[in-house]
Amino acid sequence: MRRGAFVRELLRRPQGAFGVGWLTLIVLSALVSRVWTPLDPFDTDPYSAWLTPSFGHPFGTDSVGRDIFSYVFAATGTTVVVAVASGVVATVVGVGLAALGSLTARWVRESVAVLIDVLVAFPTLLIAMALAAAFGGSLTVVVVAVGVGYGVTIARVSRSEIRQVARTDYVLAARANGLGTGAVLRRHVLPNIAPVVVVQLSLSMATSVLAEAGLSFLGYGAPADTASWGRLLSDLQKFIGVHPGSVVWPGLAITLTVLALNLLGDAVRDASDPRLRSRRRGRGTPGSPSTSGPSTAPPRATAPGAAGTPTTPGVVS
Amino acid sequence: MTRFVVGRLLLFVGGLAVASVLIFATLRLLPGDVAQAIAGTTGSPEQVAALRQQLGLDRPVVVQYLDWAGGLVRLDLGESLVTGTPVIDEVLDKLAVTLPLAALSLVFGLLIGIPLGVTSALRRGRASGVVLGTGAQLLAAVPVVWAGMLLIGVFAVTLRLLPTQGFPADGWSEPGRALRSLVLPALTIGIVEGAVLLRFTRSAALGALDQDYVRTAAANGMTRSRALVKHGLPNVMLSVVSILGLQVAGLIVSAVVIEQLFTLPGLGRMLVTDVGRRDLTKVQGELMTLTTLVLFIGLVIDLVHRRLDPRLREGDR
Numbered sequence: 001m002r003r004g005a006f007v008r009e010l011l012r013r014p015q016g017a018f019g020v021g022w023l024t025l026i027v028l029s030a031l032v033s034r035v036w037t038p039l040d041p042f043d044t045d046p047y048s049a050w051l052t053p054s055f056g057h058p059f060g061t062d063s064v065g066r067d068i069f070s071y072v073f074a075a076t077g078t079t080v081v082v083a084v085a086s087g088v089v090a091t092v093v094g095v096g097l098a099a100l101g102s103l104t105a106r107w108v109r110e111s112v113a114v115l116i117d118v119l120v121a122f123p124t125l126l127i128a129m130a131l132a133a134a135f136g137g138s139l140t141v142v143v144v145a146v147g148v149g150y151g152v153t154i155a156r157v158s159r160s161e162i163r164q165v166a167r168t169d170y171v172l173a174a175r176a177n178g179l180g181t182g183a184v185l186r187r188h189v190l191p192n193i194a195p196v197v198v199v200q201l202s203l204s205m206a207t208s209v210l211a212e213a214g215l216s217f218l219g220y221g222a223p224a225d226t227a228s229w230g231r232l233l234s235d236l237q238k239f240i241g242v243h244p245g246s247v248v249w250p251g252l253a254i255t256l257t258v259l260a261l262n263l264l265g266d267a268v269r270d271a272s273d274p275r276l277r278s279r280r281r282g283r284g285t286p287g288s289p290s291t292s293g294p295s296t297a298p299p300r301a302t303a304p305g306a307a308g309t310p311t312t313p314g315v316v317s
Numbered sequence: 318m319t320r321f322v323v324g325r326l327l328l329f330v331g332g333l334a335v336a337s338v339l340i341f342a343t344l345r346l347l348p349g350d351v352a353q354a355i356a357g358t359t360g361s362p363e364q365v366a367a368l369r370q371q372l373g374l375d376r377p378v379v380v381q382y383l384d385w386a387g388g389l390v391r392l393d394l395g396e397s398l399v400t401g402t403p404v405i406d407e408v409l410d411k412l413a414v415t416l417p418l419a420a421l422s423l424v425f426g427l428l429i430g431i432p433l434g435v436t437s438a439l440r441r442g443r444a445s446g447v448v449l450g451t452g453a454q455l456l457a458a459v460p461v462v463w464a465g466m467l468l469i470g471v472f473a474v475t476l477r478l479l480p481t482q483g484f485p486a487d488g489w490s491e492p493g494r495a496l497r498s499l500v501l502p503a504l505t506i507g508i509v510e511g512a513v514l515l516r517f518t519r520s521a522a523l524g525a526l527d528q529d530y531v532r533t534a535a536a537n538g539m540t541r542s543r544a545l546v547k548h549g550l551p552n553v554m555l556s557v558v559s560i561l562g563l564q565v566a567g568l569i570v571s572a573v574v575i576e577q578l579f580t581l582p583g584l585g586r587m588l589v590t591d592v593g594r595r596d597l598t599k600v601q602g603e604l605m606t607l608t609t610l611v612l613f614i615g616l617v618i619d620l621v622h623r624r625l626d627p628r629l630r631e632g633d634r
Contacts, residue, residue, distance in 0.1 A: 118332045121612055122339075125570045126604055129344040133592045133600040206458070213460045214574050218589050233462060236579065241481075242472030251463030259458035 009271040011135035014273065019202075020266030022256055027311060041071040041227050050243055059249045063239055067248065068232070072253050075227040079209055079257060082139055086208035087201045089147025094154025099189075101155065102162040103181050103255040116155050122206065124149030128215055137220025142212045150204040158201055161193040199265045206261035215252050227253050321623055330618045336608045337389060341382050344597050355398055356594075372398070385601070394602030399594055404602040408584065412606075415572055415583035418499050418506075422568050425507020426514055431557065433511075434441045434518025435550070438526060439542050450519065458510030461571045465505040465578045472501055483581050492566055502579040509562055514557065521556040525549030536591070557624045562615040569611055 010016040039057075045065035053060045059068035101112035128145035135141060140194075165171060171188050179187070215221035216230030226229075229250040236247045347574035352368040353360070360368070369375050373384070380455060391456055394404035433449055440446030456464075473481035479501045489495045526545055573585030578584070584603060591599040623629050 015529065114328075114331070115335075117599070118335050121332055121566065121615055122336065123566055123570045123611060125573060126607055127343075127589060129573075129592055130600070130604055133595060133597060134344050134346050192546050196610065209620060210441055214462060218461050218577055220589075220592065230460075230462075233460075233466070234353065237462075237466060239471055240466055241474055244466070244474050247463065247466045251466065254463065255455070255459050258460075259455060263460055267324075 008208060010267050013270060015263035016267030019260045019267055022260035023264065026076050026257055026260075029073055030080040033074045033077050037070040037074050039067040039070040041066060041074040043226070052244075062232075062236060062246060069269070070248055071227050071232055072229065072249050074314060075229050075232065075250070075253070078222055078226055078228045079212065080137070082142055082212045083205040083208050083261075085143045086146040086150070086211075087205040089143055090149075090151040090154055090204040090208075091201050093147055093151030094152050094189075094200065095158055095193075097151065097155035098158040098162050099185055101159045102166060103189075104187060113159065116159065117154055119152040120156050122149065122152075124211055125214065126141070128211065128220070132215070132220040135269060137218075137223075139212070139222055142208065142215055142221055146204065146208040146211050150200075150207050154197065154200045154204065158193050158197055161196050162189055165189050165192045179304055192310065195268060198224045198272075199269045202265035202268065206258045206265070209254060209258050209261065319621070320551075322620065325619055326593075327615060328610055332612045333609060335610070337386050337605060338382070340601055340608070341385060341606045344376060344601055345460055381458070389605060394605070395598040397596055397599050399596045399599075404599050407587065408606050410419030411582060411584040411587050413488060413568075414499075415576070415585060416583055417496075418503055418572050418581065418583060419568055421496075421499055421503035422510065422572070423507035423565060425504055426510035426564065426568070429507060429624070430514025431510030431518050431554075433529070434515040435522050435545065435553065437515065438519045439545065441523065449515070453512045453515040456509060457501060457516060459509055459512075461506060461509045462574050462578055464509050465502065465575055468501055468505050468508075469578075471473060484581050498581070500574045500579060500581075502572075506575055509571065512570050512590075517560055518553060518557055522549065523551045523595045524556075525552050555622070555626055558618065558625060562618040565618070566611045569607060573607075 011020060018274030022052040023277055043066065048065040049063055050058050050059075050060050051065075057067050057069060059072060062071075096110060097116060101109050101116060103109070104112075108263045119250075122144050127149050128141055131145055165188065166184075171184060174184055174188060212221050212228065213230030213233065216228045217234040219234065222231050231256075232250040233247060236243070236250070240247060329442050352365050352372060352374055356368055358366045369473035373381060376384075381572045385395065392405055394408060396403055397407075433453070437453070441447070469481045472478045480498045481501060484498050485491060495613070522545060526541065526549065528549065530548050531541065531544045534548055535541050539547070572583065573588060575581075576586040577589055578581040584607065588600065588603040591603065
């Protein structure tokens with residue numbers, strides 16, 4: 001499918017439109033917050049602690065008088081960096097392992113397959129806690145933990161895809177013509193598994209947003225001088241008995257971002273599935289957002305540990 | 318069947334071996350070493366050297382690992398670096414909170430996920446089905462900490478119904494009181510995991526509704542919902558069981574975060590505290606216990622699934 005047609009197909013679905021829309025907003029906020037925020041997110045003022053939402057402070061203020069809106073706005077930067085870095089690491093680890101587990105000599109690929117089966121059971125949070133015990137908590141720990149933890153999931157999903165592609169006639173023909181493994185991977189395998197990988201990339205980013213929030217809540221994620229939604233939740237949690245309303249904002253920001261990534265994943269899967277596409281045309285009307293059709297794979301059947309848990313196992317949230 | 322069981326057991330044992338190596342190696346990546354970490358910046362080189370000898374860190378890494386792994390087999394997790402007490406005693410003590418919490422969460426999750434999942438499949442295309450589907454999609458994106466905070470806000474702060482913090486100091490000597498303090502945390506995890514189960518059950522039930530046997534039953538005068546419950550449910554439950562292992566892993570990970578939020582003296586909270594203290598033998602022991610738990614439940618569920626599914630049983634004969 002041409003790129004333009006794919007994007008049109010994606011945006012036509014409510015899930016895709018919401019996902020793309022919200023994520024664009026988050027990325028724009030992240031960029032803008034580097035140079036401008038309504039107020040300084042770290043500026044404390046004991047006289048304006050716990051102000052209720054108003055025009056000057058749309059989300060109110062916290063225990064030390066910080067403007068919650070500015071803080072949530074600034075924290076988009078942390079979220080985007082962590083999500084993109086985790087997604088890239090997870091994809092590289094995942095596709096790399098999958099390629100090793102399918103295109104190499106028999107003993108290599110079978111040992112890698114067993115390794116993937118074993119590693120996939122390890123919860124991301126536990127990996128993160130082990131790393132935090134050794135190196136102290138940081139956003140790098142989140143990225144590495146999700147990169148490795150979710151990377152194995154990506155490896156498992158893409159390995160079976162690669163094996164299917166590897167058995168096709170055109171790959172056999174290419175190999176017979178003397179094309180090397182690397183070239184086969186680049187020219188035939190990767191383009192074919194791209195939709196699956198993009199779906200997984202999106203889910204791994206959702207996992208990383210939840211993981212960052214969870215670890216920062218536990219005190220092993222973002223450092224004190226970095227604005228982070230999870231950190232804000234942890235700061236506000238101490239006062240939940242008195243000001244339960246204040247935790248709504250950072251939590252909502254996390255939820256909507258994770259939702260957008262999950263829905264984008266669903267939409268990419270549907271838009272790249274020719275069967276769903278043609279049926280859709282045949283029907284002529286766009287379906288309702290929550291009914292993507294019975295033939296769709298059960299949620300997370302191929303994505304253990306996403307979001308709730310991540311998903312998962314291993315989703316910290 | 319025997320072949321499957323043996324293979325699955327080997328995977329379990331292999332998983333434990335890989336886990337022990339990974340956990341041990343990660344914690345040994347610590348910049349400096351354990352002795353340095355304990356002595357801190359104030360320790361003289363002689364003190365550090367003495368400590369190193371006392372802890373056996375002057376031996377080759379492989380010997381240290383074998384020593385630790387040998388202990389694991391005998392259920393000996395070593396002694397705390399900070400207090401010198403045996404780790405296993407404390408771990409067993411904490412499991413008395415974490416295991417009931419996980420079990421109760423699973424019960425809540427199943428009670429929420431399965432009936433609502435089946436209902437939302439039966440009501441596909443109708444308003445109630447759309448609401449259920451969308452609600453589940455949204456809830457599956459909620460960070461579990463935030464869900465906990467919102468429930469605390471509603472049940473404890475506003476309605477003053479349930480305790481939000483802590484666990485009876487005398488443990489389970491008053492079962493009613495102990496159970497009461499687990500209700501809200503378990504409900505938190507149950508809701509978030511239940512949302513994932515709901516989506517999965519819904520997909521599986523939609524698949525079952527498309528099957529010939531439901532159509533035949535409906536043609537013979539049964540209502541679609543009765544046909545689904547009578548003939549489709551066993552199939553739906555089988556798919557649910559097959560993902561239960563991942564769900565339980567996610568649930569145990571959620572428990573780590575939730576124990577922190579509700580200050581429950583469980584294994585997760587112990588892990589978080591010990592990571593902060595850098596009590597590495599304890600962290601090693603806790604991570605190993607949690608991983609064993611996840612792998613063991615995965616094993617049990619796989620065996621149960623195999624036993625339950627008549628198609629797989631058939632293949633064994």
